[in-house]
Amino acid sequence: VKISVVGAGSWGSALAIHSARCGHEAVLVARDPGVAAAIQARRRHPRRFPDVEFPASVRAVPAVSDVSGSDLVIFALPSAVLRQAARTVRPSAGGAILVSGVKGFEVETGRRMTEVLEEEIGGRPTAALSGPTFADGVLRGDPTAAVVACRDESAARAVQEALSNDEFRLYRSADVPGVELAGGLKNVIAIAAGIVAGLGLGHNTLAALVTRGLAEMARLVGAMGGQARTLLGLAGAGDLFLTCTGPQSRNRSLGEAIGRGADPARAIASSPEVAEGAFACRAAGRLAARAGVEMPIGEAVRRILYEGLSPRTAISELMSRPLKPE
Amino acid sequence: VKISVVGAGSWGSALAIHSARCGHEAVLVARDPGVAAAIQARRRHPRRFPDVEFPASVRAVPAVSDVSGSDLVIFALPSAVLRQAARTVRPSAGGAILVSGVKGFEVETGRRMTEVLEEEIGGRPTAALSGPTFADGVLRGDPTAAVVACRDESAARAVQEALSNDEFRLYRSADVPGVELAGGLKNVIAIAAGIVAGLGLGHNTLAALVTRGLAEMARLVGAMGGQARTLLGLAGAGDLFLTCTGPQSRNRSLGEAIGRGADPARAIASSPEVAEGAFACRAAGRLAARAGVEMPIGEAVRRILYEGLSPRTAISELMSRPLKPE
Numbered sequence: 185v186k187i188s189v190v191g192a193g194s195w196g197s198a199l200a201i202h203s204a205r206c207g208h209e210a211v212l213v214a215r216d217p218g219v220a221a222a223i224q225a226r227r228r229h230p231r232r233f234p235d236v237e238f239p240a241s242v243r244a245v246p247a248v249s250d251v252s253g254s255d256l257v258i259f260a261l262p263s264a265v266l267r268q269a270a271r272t273v274r275p276s277a278g279g280a281i282l283v284s285g286v287k288g289f290e291v292e293t294g295r296r297m298t299e300v301l302e303e304e305i306g307g308r309p310t311a312a313l314s315g316p317t318f319a320d321g322v323l324r325g326d327p328t329a330a331v332v333a334c335r336d337e338s339a340a341r342a343v344q345e346a347l348s349n350d351e352f353r354l355y356r357s358a359d360v361p362g363v364e365l366a367g368g369l370k371n372v373i374a375i376a377a378g379i380v381a382g383l384g385l386g387h388n389t390l391a392a393l394v395t396r397g398l399a400e401m402a403r404l405v406g407a408m409g410g411q412a413r414t415l416l417g418l419a420g421a422g423d424l425f426l427t428c429t430g431p432q433s434r435n436r437s438l439g440e441a442i443g444r445g446a447d448p449a450r451a452i453a454s455s456p457e458v459a460e461g462a463f464a465c466r467a468a469g470r471l472a473a474r475a476g477v478e479m480p481i482g483e484a485v486r487r488i489l490y491e492g493l494s495p496r497t498a499i500s501e502l503m504s505r506p507l508k509p510e
Numbered sequence: 511v512k513i514s515v516v517g518a519g520s521w522g523s524a525l526a527i528h529s530a531r532c533g534h535e536a537v538l539v540a541r542d543p544g545v546a547a548a549i550q551a552r553r554r555h556p557r558r559f560p561d562v563e564f565p566a567s568v569r570a571v572p573a574v575s576d577v578s579g580s581d582l583v584i585f586a587l588p589s590a591v592l593r594q595a596a597r598t599v600r601p602s603a604g605g606a607i608l609v610s611g612v613k614g615f616e617v618e619t620g621r622r623m624t625e626v627l628e629e630e631i632g633g634r635p636t637a638a639l640s641g642p643t644f645a646d647g648v649l650r651g652d653p654t655a656a657v658v659a660c661r662d663e664s665a666a667r668a669v670q671e672a673l674s675n676d677e678f679r680l681y682r683s684a685d686v687p688g689v690e691l692a693g694g695l696k697n698v699i700a701i702a703a704g705i706v707a708g709l710g711l712g713h714n715t716l717a718a719l720v721t722r723g724l725a726e727m728a729r730l731v732g733a734m735g736g737q738a739r740t741l742l743g744l745a746g747a748g749d750l751f752l753t754c755t756g757p758q759s760r761n762r763s764l765g766e767a768i769g770r771g772a773d774p775a776r777a778i779a780s781s782p783e784v785a786e787g788a789f790a791c792r793a794a795g796r797l798a799a800r801a802g803v804e805m806p807i808g809e810a811v812r813r814i815l816y817e818g819l820s821p822r823t824a825i826s827e828l829m830s831r832p833l834k835p836e
Contacts, residue, residue, distance in 0.1 A: 316717030326711050327829045329718035331836055353718075353829060355836035385652050387756040391642030392655035392679075395748030402742055413738065416728055417836045421747045422721030429755045430713040503653045503679060510657055510681035510743045 185346050186211070188251035188280070189258045190269055192219050192244065193457060194232050195285060196260030198319035204239040206349050211254070215261075215269075217246035236323050252276040256283055256346060258313065259301065262458040263288030263368075266297055270304035281339045282310045283332070287367035287423075288460040289467035294474070296364040309339030312360055313347075314367040315418035316426035322352060329353045331418045333363035355418060362410025366401055366420040370427050371461030372468055372482045373397030374435035377428035379488065379495045381436075382443020389499075393481065394428050396502070399510075400479040404468070407475035435461040439485075448489045462489055511672050512537070514577035514606070515584045516595055518545050518570065519783060520558050521611060522586030524645035530565040532675050537580070541587075541595075543572035562649050578602040582609055582672060584639065585627065588784040589614030589694075592623055596630035607665045608636045609658070613693035613749075614786040615793035620800070622690040635665030638686055639673075640693040641744035642752035648678060655679045657744045659689035681744060688736025692727055692746040696753050697787030698794055698808045699723030700761035703754035705814065705821045707762070708769020715825075719807065720754050722828070725836075726805040730794070733801035761787040765811075774815045788815055 187203040192214035200212035214220040222230040223244035284297040315330030334340040344354040438459040465486040472479040487493035513529040518540035526538035540546040548556040549570035610623040641656030660666040670680040764785040791812040813819035
């Protein structure tokens with residue numbers, strides 16, 4: 185099996201190495217030619233995972249034309265550049281199954297990532313890969329579980345079989361909107377969780393926030409044709425759990441800085457890798473309005489990030505909503 | 511409103527103080543007369559929360575007869591002694607709404623705590639109070655949310671109104687079995703989470719374990735007449751999140767010790783407060799068998815605790831189950 189991964193950040197690099205460990209030929213497309221050259225020359229990523237050696241069966245390249253002849257093409261890029269990347273991949277996509285490894289939305293349109301891939305490439309099965317998967321845990325061989333969602337079950341099975349090994353287990357789902365919405369929205373809740381932690385509030389508050397966040401994720405997923413039970417799964421509660429507690433979450437770290445008093449615009453600008461939640465809260469606001477559902481936590485995050493709402497005021501507004509059934 | 515709390519451990523004491531802060535007359539029944547006397551004499555608990563002063567409107571007593579005339583009687587005791595405590599309270603219960611604040615099962619029968627209260631007292635509304643509520647967070651005034659489940663909606667409303675204030679928000683639920691099963695089962699998953707952490711596996715593994723745990727909780731809840739959406743809420747995902755990550759969880763700490771190599775029997779015996787999950791895994795095994803559902807994580811915990819299964823073997827068994835839809 186030939187697997188191409190477009191995007192050589194943490195997650196893309198980890199997926200390429202993982203593909204090689206599963207016994208496949210892997211091509212890693214780096215947008216930065218220097219990254220590709222460095223990996224080819226030294227079998228190390230110049231900026232990430234200094235202790236991890238790239239297997240010989242990973243070929244790092246600067247050109248998307250090398251994806252030709254792939255069975256799977258996995259996209260692992262910031263949401264903001266996915267559409268452009270898909271356009272450049274299109275001529276070389278052949279008969280590959282397309283897989284989005286991106287957890288986010290196109291801000292201007294609110295489109296999900298597989299929708300963007302379908303619009304720009306189309307004509308073949310398109311899947312979303314999501315779940316609680318920090319790149320470094322996958323590379324370390326920690327037992328990890330994730331989900332691949334595709335309307336085409338045989339394509340879902342093909343991805344599942346190609347990317348599962350003893351340490352990494354993929355479950356299948358047919359709920360593409362549910363899996364993608366959950367993956368995008370959890371980053372917004374993770375920012376809120378970071379804010380709560382940064383304000384010095386305790387675990388009760390964090391747990392309440394995360395749970396009410398899961399409830400509002402479920403509302404939007406339900407209104408947009410996804411399944412509530414997806415929220416109970418790896419792409420929902422599982423990834424939310426990881427992102428809101430794990431130390432490596434960029435979204436949570438961004439929120440924590442803001443909770444401790446950092447200026448939101450400056451904190452966003454200085455995040456070392458893209459914190460997708462900072463975009464997703466804007467997309468989520470539009471999607472929620474369109475679907476007619478309330479997302480008070482998402483809205484609070486958006487107002488804190490872009491409209492100067494103070495974190496303390498936001499929390500006390502969230503806590504003083506009327507008492508009601510859960 | 512007169513609120514009596516039976517049980518003067520961490521949670522019972524916190525509930526009595528919280529009741530007083532909500533403006534009520536609170537009676538705290540301590541099984542140990544020395545605890546009652548110490549609280550009355552010094553307004554401090556002799557063993558917990560050294561910095562917290564009991565308000566004057568909390569009266570600590572050694573005798574259950576003092577619960578007479580209460581509007582609410584809340585039970586906050588280990589599951590193993592609930593039935594006996596209920597019997598002693600019965601003659602003084604009057605017209606009070608009964609509230610279980612216990613997260614566990616009667617091991618021998620698999621009964622839920624409100625079932626025990628109904629069997630032993632009965633004849634009035636019986637509610638379950640659950641959710642992500644560490645006692646010290648409630649005492650510190652951290653924003654906290656919990657759920658009160660009762661088949662009688664007006665009783666649920668009465669509990670909700672009596673115990674909610676600016677910091678502590680109660681949501682209502684009609685799903686008593688779902689709320690109670692979730693509260694009892696999450697302690698089992700928390701032991702498993704502790705084991706994973708104690709083995710030194712990373713956050714991906716922890717998140718996968720917690721999510722698969724939530725899935726098996728949902729299976730049992732569904733088979734026993736509860737609602738899947740309860741698992742998405744405060745008593746389900748919320749409390750699981752708290753218990754599996756919060757430093758004060760006895761169940762998680764027990765698992766962590768075992769993951770690091772402690773002898774399970776000795777670790778259970780030396781836990782400073784009762785780790786309910788160590789009992790609940792036995793009750794859950796019986797309930798699962800009766801309901802015909804699989805609970806592989808619960809079963810693994812039971813076998814690690816009582817049958818000498820090694821934690822490493824258990825994890826690798828869990829990770830090698832067949833690939834399937836989520």
